[in-house]
Amino acid sequence: MHLEHLFTEENRQLRQTLRDFTKKEIIPITKQLEQDYDLVEQVHQKLVDIGIQASGYPVEYGGGGNHSMTNSAIITEELSRGDAGIALSVGANMSGAGPAAAVGNKAVLERFAPIFCQGKLAYACLSMTDEAGGADTENPLLHGAGIKTSARLVGDEYIINGSKMWPTHGGIADSYITFCNTDPSLGDDGVAMIIVPGDAPGLTFGKPEKKMLFKTVINGSVYYDNVRVPKEYRVAGPGMDANLCNMLTAVAGWFGGLQALGIAERAFEIVLDYTGTRMGGFKPVRQHSIVAGIIADMAIGIEMMRAGLYNLAFMLDNSDIYNPIYGPSWSPEFIAKTAVVRVFAADTAVELINKGAELLGSMAISEDFPYEKLLRDVKITQLWLGGQQICRYKVAQGYYDLKNWA
Numbered sequence: 143m144h145l146e147h148l149f150t151e152e153n154r155q156l157r158q159t160l161r162d163f164t165k166k167e168i169i170p171i172t173k174q175l176e177q178d179y180d181l182v183e184q185v186h187q188k189l190v191d192i193g194i195q196a197s198g199y200p201v202e203y204g205g206g207g208n209h210s211m212t213n214s215a216i217i218t219e220e221l222s223r224g225d226a227g228i229a230l231s232v233g234a235n236m237s238g239a240g241p242a243a244a245v246g247n248k249a250v251l252e253r254f255a256p257i258f259c260q261g262k263l264a265y266a267c268l269s270m271t272d273e274a275g276g277a278d279t280e281n282p283l284l285h286g287a288g289i290k291t292s293a294r295l296v297g298d299e300y301i302i303n304g305s306k307m308w309p310t311h312g313g314i315a316d317s318y319i320t321f322c323n324t325d326p327s328l329g330d331d332g333v334a335m336i337i338v339p340g341d342a343p344g345l346t347f348g349k350p351e352k353k354m355l356f357k358t359v360i361n362g363s364v365y366y367d368n369v370r371v372p373k374e375y376r377v378a379g380p381g382m383d384a385n386l387c388n389m390l391t392a393v394a395g396w397f398g399g400l401q402a403l404g405i406a407e408r409a410f411e412i413v414l415d416y417t418g419t420r421m422g423g424f425k426p427v428r429q430h431s432i433v434a435g436i437i438a439d440m441a442i443g444i445e446m447m448r449a450g451l452y453n454l455a456f457m458l459d460n461s462d463i464y465n466p467i468y469g470p471s472w473s474p475e476f477i478a479k480t481a482v483v484r485v486f487a488a489d490t491a492v493e494l495i496n497k498g499a500e501l502l503g504s505m506a507i508s509e510d511f512p513y514e515k516l517l518r519d520v521k522i523t524q525l526w527l528g529g530q531q532i533c534r535y536k537v538a539q540g541y542y543d544l545k546n547w548a
């Protein structure tokens with residue numbers, strides 16, 4: 143899909159930098175990275191050194207002041223060609239103060255933004271999935287009723303109790319963007335987004351989850367036992383916090399779509415390469431028409447994913463045009479647009495990577511060949527952030543008043 147006329151020179155330079163980085167620093171060692179977290183952190187530090195981690199933070203705190211969602215999309219897509227887990231970590235760490243910056247919460251920015259701007263690897267965690275039913279925390283149709291982690295205002299502090307499962311960087315993060323509830327009877331007004339420092343007393347963690355995919359990322363439970371934080375660390379306040387939570391989960395789903403795109407692009411490169419030299423029926427495998435049809439379907443899927451995902455980046459970067467049409471970025475209509483591309487990208491990537499595997503024969507699943515990692519990694523893009531089911535609700539809700547409590 144021809145998007146070049148929409149990219150700026152800055153976008154193009156960033157893409158080249160990240161493409162070269164991925165080719166040199168990640169692709170040659172993807173297998174080792176899955177087994178050695180020290181190596182993963184070395185790659186992260188190199189990305190910090192070229193300014194990626196700080197890029198999204200405000201300039202006054204030492205950040206790069208990048209507000210371009212197109213740039214964020216490029217970083218995610220390009221890193222995901224090498225390792226989507228690394229792309230996930232980088233995305234989380236780049237956007238740790240995003241909600242606070244959006245509403246100008248100085249207390250949060252002053253406390254947390256410098257941590258990510260001092261040239262050292264730091265971790266941010268989006269702590270949202272409650273142990274008691276993760277999809278409920280990410281379902282805007284429940285208006286906060288599914289968020290079981292509580293926050294009680296006592297004097298100048300919020301006291302937080304509850305437990306989260308699976309958060310990326312759970313156990314190693316410097317800051318936890320925590321979804322909690324001050325009073326479930328208040329609906330959206332009860333939803334609170336509170337930033338908790340990683341060293342807050344009462345915060346404890348489970349062991350890193352053992353998982354078949356995204357092995358280069360640490361996911362662990364987060365337990366809040368009377369964790370006290372200054373009330374200023376609540377990002378916006380009643381009503382707006384719910385909007386931010388809904389927007390953040392929607393945008394995170396779109397990021398997942400970009401990871402799916404990067405994984406699919408790498409899969410396509412491998413399939414094209416392998417079938418160009420592997421012989422079958424006395425000619426390269428890809429010269430058979432039945433194989434060409436599958437390769438064409440892979441290309442079609444990737445082109446359409448890229449068009450949809452970058453279209454959303456341009457929408458987010460041109461809010462003066464799109465917000466008057468669809469409402470603010472947390473409106474059901476806007477969230478529906480993000481969910482459309484997330485659902486499409488995740489389903490398309492899973493399907494085409496599976497079909498591509500057929501063209502590689504047994505090499506598809508060999509641990510000595512790069513494809514099996516892609517088969518594993520891509521699956522999460524359908525499962526997280528409420529799964530494809532909740533995301534389809536988000537799509538439907540953009541078109542009519544869907545009422546779902548089931």
Ligand SMILES: Cc1cc2nc3c(=O)[nH]c(=O)nc-3n(C[C@H](O)[C@H](O)[C@H](O)COP(=O)(O)OP(=O)(O)OC[C@H]3O[C@@H](n4cnc5c(N)ncnc54)[C@H](O)[C@@H]3O)c2cc1C
Binds near residue numbers: 525
């Ligand atoms: C690699 C990885 C990274 C992750 N990163 C993070 C992170 O950074 N932060 C974080 O907080 N979490 C994170 N998660 C957790 C992830 O977002 C959740 O696991 C996911 O949202 C689903 O929650 P659950 O597993 O509790 O599923 P459940 O809530 O048990 O849902 C199971 C199934 O039921 C369906 N379902 C649920 N409710 C309904 C309904 N009302 N109608 C129809 N179907 C429904 C769901 O769609 C899903 O298919 C991560 C997970 C992984 C594996």
